[in-house]
Amino acid sequence: xxxxxxxxxxxxxxxxxxxxxxxxxxxxxxxxxxxxxxx
Numbered sequence: 001x002x003x004x005x006x007x008x009x010x011x012x013x014x015x016x017x018x019x020x021x022x023x024x025x026x027x028x029x030x031x032x033x034x035x036x037x038x039x
Contacts, residue, residue: 009022014029021029029035 012025012028013021014025014032014034016025026035026038030037
């Protein structure tokens with residue numbers, strides 16, 4: 001039984017004017033040192 005592919009809803013953006021980041025974008029930003037994890 002195969003699993004269907006999971007496609008991104010849009011291109012990855014690590015800089016957004018509105019600051020509305022997806023969880024994946026937040027993880028990438030944290031990994032790059034652009035932000036810290038929210039508390």
